[in-house]
Amino acid sequence: MKSFTKITGIAAPMDRANVDTDMIIPKQFLKSIKRTGFGKNLFDELRYLDEGQPDQDCSGRPLNPEFPLNFPRYRNAKVLLARENFGCGSSREHAPWALDDYGFRCIIAPSFAEIFYNNCFKNGLLPIVLDADIVDRLFKEMYAQEGYELTIDLEAQTVKTPSGETFEFEIDEFRKHCLLNGLDDIGLTLEHEDAIKAYEAQRRQEAPWLFDGLR
Amino acid sequence: MSARTLYDKLWDAHLVQKRDDGSALIYIDRHIIHEVTSPQAFEGLRLAGRKPWRADSILATPDHNVPTTLKERASGVSGIQDPVSLIQVKTLDDNCDEYGITEYKINDQRQGIVHVIGPESGASLPGMTIVCGDSHTATNGALGALAHGIGTSEVEHVMATQCLVAKKMKNMLIRVDGQLRPDVTSKDVVLAIIAKIGTAGGTGYAVEFGGDVFRNMSMEGRMTVCNMAIEAGARAGMVAVDQTTIDYVEGRPYAPKGENWEKAVQAWRDLKSDDGAHFDRVVEMRGEDIKPQVSWGTSPEMVVSIDDNVPDPEAEQDAVKRESMKRALQYMGLSAGQPMRSIQLDRVFIGSCTNSRIEDIRAAAAVVRGHRKADSVKEAIVVPGSGSVKAQAEREGLDKIFIEAGIEWREPGCSMCLAMNADKLGAGEHCASTSNRNFEGRQGYGGRTHLVSPAMAAAAAIAGHFVDVREITGGQAA
Numbered sequence: 001m002k003s004f005t006k007i008t009g010i011a012a013p014m015d016r017a018n019v020d021t022d023m024i025i026p027k028q029f030l031k032s033i034k035r036t037g038f039g040k041n042l043f044d045e046l047r048y049l050d051e052g053q054p055d056q057d058c059s060g061r062p063l064n065p066e067f068p069l070n071f072p073r074y075r076n077a078k079v080l081l082a083r084e085n086f087g088c089g090s091s092r093e094h095a096p097w098a099l100d101d102y103g104f105r106c107i108i109a110p111s112f113a114e115i116f117y118n119n120c121f122k123n124g125l126l127p128i129v130l131d132a133d134i135v136d137r138l139f140k141e142m143y144a145q146e147g148y149e150l151t152i153d154l155e156a157q158t159v160k161t162p163s164g165e166t167f168e169f170e171i172d173e174f175r176k177h178c179l180l181n182g183l184d185d186i187g188l189t190l191e192h193e194d195a196i197k198a199y200e201a202q203r204r205q206e207a208p209w210l211f212d213g214l215r
Numbered sequence: 216m217s218a219r220t221l222y223d224k225l226w227d228a229h230l231v232q233k234r235d236d237g238s239a240l241i242y243i244d245r246h247i248i249h250e251v252t253s254p255q256a257f258e259g260l261r262l263a264g265r266k267p268w269r270a271d272s273i274l275a276t277p278d279h280n281v282p283t284t285l286k287e288r289a290s291g292v293s294g295i296q297d298p299v300s301l302i303q304v305k306t307l308d309d310n311c312d313e314y315g316i317t318e319y320k321i322n323d324q325r326q327g328i329v330h331v332i333g334p335e336s337g338a339s340l341p342g343m344t345i346v347c348g349d350s351h352t353a354t355n356g357a358l359g360a361l362a363h364g365i366g367t368s369e370v371e372h373v374m375a376t377q378c379l380v381a382k383k384m385k386n387m388l389i390r391v392d393g394q395l396r397p398d399v400t401s402k403d404v405v406l407a408i409i410a411k412i413g414t415a416g417g418t419g420y421a422v423e424f425g426g427d428v429f430r431n432m433s434m435e436g437r438m439t440v441c442n443m444a445i446e447a448g449a450r451a452g453m454v455a456v457d458q459t460t461i462d463y464v465e466g467r468p469y470a471p472k473g474e475n476w477e478k479a480v481q482a483w484r485d486l487k488s489d490d491g492a493h494f495d496r497v498v499e500m501r502g503e504d505i506k507p508q509v510s511w512g513t514s515p516e517m518v519v520s521i522d523d524n525v526p527d528p529e530a531e532q533d534a535v536k537r538e539s540m541k542r543a544l545q546y547m548g549l550s551a552g553q554p555m556r557s558i559q560l561d562r563v564f565i566g567s568c569t570n571s572r573i574e575d576i577r578a579a580a581a582v583v584r585g586h587r588k589a590d591s592v593k594e595a596i597v598v599p600g601s602g603s604v605k606a607q608a609e610r611e612g613l614d615k616i617f618i619e620a621g622i623e624w625r626e627p628g629c630s631m632c633l634a635m636n637a638d639k640l641g642a643g644e645h646c647a648s649t650s651n652r653n654f655e656g657r658q659g660y661g662g663r664t665h666l667v668s669p670a671m672a673a674a675a676a677i678a679g680h681f682v683d684v685r686e687i688t689g690g691q692a693a
Contacts, residue, residue, distance in 0.1 A: 016542070017535045018414055018514050022654045027635045031280065031299040033254035033306050035367075051660040054299050083535055085415040088448065089652060090633075091350040092252065093366035111415060114450050115350055115364055122368035172382065173236035186263070189376045192232055192240060196268075196378060199231045199242055207342070209471035209479050210244050213271025214317040214338060 002124030003182030007105050008151040009078025011142050013068050014043075019082060020089035021116060025098040028054055038094055039101030043069065073146045081139055082109035084132070087116025096123045106152050108159065110135050121175050124182065126154060128169045154180055218489035220386045221455050222421040225361035225486075229344045231378055241381045243272075243373050244343040247329045248316075250277045250307040251635070252348030256371035257310040267314055268377040274338045275311045275318035277304045278328045279635045283598050283625035287637075291322050300636065327601020327627045330354035330442065330568040334434070335603055337467030341456045341483040346373055351568045351651065353444040356453035357437035359460055359486040361421070363450040384451070385495040387420035388488075391428040393502035398684045400578065401436030402570060402649065402668035404428060405443040406508035410518040412498055417449030420496065423488060424454050428502045434463040435574035442569045443651050446515040455487035509555050509681055510653045510666040512543035517653070518666070519555060521683050527551035546655055547663050548643065556681050558665065561644035563588075563595035563622075563676040564658070565669050567632035570649035571600030573607050575669040580613040582673035582687055588621035589679030595622040596638065598630040622676060634659045647675035 029041045031054055044052040047069060049062040063070045069077070080099065086109040087095060096119045099107065105125060110132035120127045130138075141161060142148040151160040154176060159167045178185055189196075204211050219227070231240040248256075253275070260266065267273060280300040287294050292308065295301040304321065311318035319325040325332060330351050333339035339355040345362035346352060348370040355362035365379065373379055389408055409416075422444050429437060437454045444452025454460075461480055464470050471479045506520035517540070519526065528540035528551060544551065549558070565571075565579050576599060588595050597617050599605040605627055608614055614624040631638040632650035640646050640662025649672050653664040667675065674687045 017539055020514075020652070020654045022633075022652070022657050026656055026660075027633050030251050030635065031297075031303050033258075033303060035255045035258075045656045045660065085418070085448065088414055089350065089445075089654060091348060091364035091366055093255075093348075093368060096366075111418065113415070113448060114418060115366060115445075119366035119368065122366060172238060174234060174238045174380070184263075185380055186265070186372050186375045189240060189372065189378055189380065195232050195240070196242070196376065200377075203242070207479070207482060209340070209475045210343065212469070212471065212475075213269075214274050214469060215271060 001122065001182045001184055004105065004124055004126050004154050004179045006151070006153045006155070007078055008149055009105065010074060010076055011079040011081050011138070011148055011150050012074035012077035013139060013142060014080055014082045015139065017083040018085045018088055021087055021092050021095040022089055024087065024095040025092065026052070028052065030092060030094055035097055036101060038098035039103070042098040042102040043067070076103065078103060078105045079150045079152065080104050080107045081135065081142060082107055083135070084109065084111050086112050088113035091115045093119045093122070096120045096125050100125050108135060108138065121179060124179065126152065126179065128152070128159060130159065130167055130169060134167055218492040220488040220492040220494060221359065221423050221453055221486060222361065222384070222386055223492070225342065225344065226383055228342070229361070238380055238382045240378045241344060243346055243377055243379055245333070245339060245345040246273045246373050247333050247338070247345065247347040248273060248275045248370065249279055249329050249349065250303045251279045252367045253310065253370055254303065254306045255367050256374060259371040260374060265375045267316070267374045270315050271317070272377065273316045273374070274333065274336070275307060275316050276326050276329060276332055277307050277321055279629045279633065280304055281321055281628040282636050283628050283630050283638055285626060288322060288626045297637070324602035324606060327604065328568045328571060328629055331571060331600030331604065334358060334438065335467070335601055337464060337469035340464060340470065341460055341486055346379065350445045351442050353450065353452045354438045354442040354568055356441040356444070356451055357434060358464070359453060359456035359483065361451055361453065364445065384421040385419055386493065387417060387422045387449070387496045387498070388494040389422055389424050389498045390426040391500045391502055392426040393428065395428060395502045395505065398507055398670070399505050400668040400670060401432055401439040403505055403508045405440045406510070406515070406518045406666060407505045408500065409443065409447045409515050410508070411500065412447055414446060414514055414516045415448040417444060417447040420449050421451040421453065422447070422449040424452060429454050430457065433574055434459060435572040438572065439569055443515070446651055456483045507668065507671050507683060509671065510664070511547065511549060511555065512540065513546055513653055513655050514539070514543070515651065515653060515666060517543055521555055521671070521681060523555055525549045525551055525553045525555065558645060559591060559680050560647050560675050561593050562640060562646040563592055563672050564631040564646055564648040564650065565596070565672050566598030566600065566630050567650035568600065568629070569651045570669050571598060571604065573604050575649065576604065576608045576613055579669040579673040580616045582670050582684060583620045583622065583677065584616050586620055586677045586687065588676050591679040592676055595676040596625050596631065597622060598625045599627050601627050631658055633657060647672045647681065
């Protein structure tokens with residue numbers, strides 16, 4: 001997995017609450033059996049004026065001029081500012097894959113839906129929770145200043161604004177460790193193979209029916 | 216030991232290893248997979264040279280992409296006309312064949328929606344931890360199991376290690392006591408709960424549904440309720456085991472047999488919250504207060520009773536919410552103050568992992584019997600949740616009731632709930648749908664979804680607009 005240490009990048013807005021994963025990446029693109037290539041269809045129904053199709057060349061599609069990610073000032077944004085309950089709905093990991101493929105490295109919101117929040121960490125994407133009033137201030141500052149950049153330092157657990165103001169955020173130690181070092185958590189879990197086998201042996205005694213194979 | 220909740224017990228029984236930061240390794244008993252969220256996980260396994268830890272703990276079926284017309288289903292996988300869907304379904308078949316995973320293939324009578332076939336086959340049992348790369352996995356929690364959705368990386372993790380890295384959630388009890396009105400169903404109950412606590416109300420919690428209403432509910436009804444826990448933000452919803460649970464499980468193909476059955480039942484009887492167990496949050500409602508529900512907006516919390524009008528955003532104090540409401544009204548093509556009954560329907564969908572079990576099909580058929588679909592409704596379809604549900608309904612003659620009423624009877628799959636196959640709404644079309652999400656574009660580009668119960672959807676198909684079920688059935692409950 002890609003590691004995340006410190007980034008500085010343009011912030012872009014997704015200024016609505018309850019942005020669901022259907023909105024992040026519509027279902028027709030879920031038919032892909034790959035992990036890559038979803039960026040061009042990120043927020044497809046908001047970003048384009050027509051209905052997108054899988055495997056389509058998007059370069060000639062009509063863009064929605066009112067959608068912020070289409071504004072030149074947000075080009076190459078790395079940080080997405082969002083509102084409450086971002087990523088709700090379906091468990092599709094295609095949502096973080098699309099955000100990552102588009103170029104985002106970090107999403108800041110007052111709250112996230114849990115499955116989406118989890119999925120981000122598996123893909124080197126950092127979801128940051130800040131108080132709603134702080135997020136609201138960041139939105140206002142971003143709208144007021146073209147080229148508004150945020151610096152995210154995972155080691156220090158801080159978000160720094162262009163004026164130098166710094167906000168701290170919380171993150172689980174284990175997730176931080178994995179993200180800083182780009183660790184594959186399957187490999188980490190398999191280091192505990194003996195513990196898993198010991199659990200199985202004991203459980204097999206207590207509840208043998210749980211080990212009846214599906215045949 | 217101090218008093219524990221049902222969730223505490225399930226968690227404790229599956230704890231493999233605890234870490235200092237509060238995260239843990241949790242053992243997974245059952246893994247259910249489908250064609251959309253598994254291909255990248257298998258690819259990951261292959262690239263790392265790994266194999267499934269317990270291939271025989273996995274049950275697979277294609278459901279999201281499969282066509283539902285007999286014409287397209289007649290020739291099996293190769294009959295799928297959408298070439299991209301075809302590849303995805305074939306990839307699942309190939310992966311399951313390669314790793315020796317049990318799969319109910321497309322025209323196997325046991326094929327169906329993942330969350331319908333788990334409980335139906337007995338692959339999902341009380342006391343298990345059950346995961347699937349699909350957010351509606353909480354459906355299985357109705358059995359008194361810890362069940363929740365996971366992402367594709369976690370699908371790979373569970374395949375490779377039989378474990379999940381997890382952090383214990385908080386406990387929430389949603390208690391609904393009293394009696395339901397005869398025309399009110401489990402779907403109305405869960406929609407009313409979501410309207411009350413909001414789409415993020417359950418975030419961070421494992422939710423137990425308790426009280427008279429759930430005790431008196433069938434297993435199918437409990438599954439409908441647990442299914443939509445995620446729509447209230449909770450990954451896992453569950454109901455304590457009682458005699459209803461045990462009667463449901465007994466005799467299912469993968470249920471324990473003989474001596475193991477006796478032993479299992481004894482263990483399952485303890486799958487309930489102890490008296491005095493601590494819940495971090497308790498929400499209480501009365502069954503009598505719940506009326507048939509209809510969603511008006513683009514989030515499952517945007518729900519009112521059939522007797523209500525479309526709400527006015529100007530009455531909302533919170534600015535972010537007000538904006539969401541305005542945008543929803545614009546997307547839905549509705550005006551504030553408009554009666555819900557005045558909404559004309561273009562299509563009706565009865566199906567999905569929320570409402571495609573035999574009880575749902577019976578409830579819809581009971582309303583439809585002796586009536587005809589309104590001419591103004593372009594299409595109404597009933598999509599059973601599995602081949603077994605379909606066969607049972609046909610044995611009861613329910614298919615004929617729909618067909619005689621001008622309503623289509625389809626082959627099992629997820630269908631129009633998320634419109635990954637050919638079943639979808641056109642732009643601007645209003646649909647009475649028994650599914651779980653009314654998000655923008657969910658059922659088709661520009662489509663307008665109204666979430667309702669099977670009985671309400673059936674009544675809407677007949678009237679052409681939303682009505683109280685009792686107006687069709689002449690005061691009788693469906």
